[in-house]
């Protein structure tokens with residue numbers, strides 16, 4: 001009997017491509033939005049100290065860095081493909097971009113005053129853009145549906 005299962009040493013860990021590999025038989029390859037929200041908002045935002053700020057920054061950057069995208073457009077397409085939200089550039093200056101996200105995963109949640117909850121998704125952009133431009137990129141969340149804004153929006157400083 002041959003060993004068909006691919007193995008990899010534990011130090012090297014997983015790649016983003018590995019995330020698509022599944023051996024599930026009966027259940028689909030997607031999980032409901034409420035599970036993503038529960039991990040993000042109940043698990044990270046509410047359970048971690050300081051609303052998870054340093055943790056989401058570290059997690060997001062690592063994920064962003066691992067994504068198979070090579071340009072800003074590819075990154076925005078990827079956000080749509082993963083159904084995180086529907087992003088578009090709403091302001092473009094030499095060293096600054098504003099990216100608004102329609103239909104963000106947080107859309108429709110009850111409003112919480114002075115709460116910007118989509119920091120992880122911004123950190124994912126930060127990780128991907130830092131790699132694409134090969135320099136430090138800073139992404140800050142400036143609007144959020146949950147905060148009562150008309151959409152979620154990020155300021156990207158290059």
Ligand SMILES: [Zn+2]
Nearest residue numbers: 104106118152
């Ligand atoms: Zn959002």
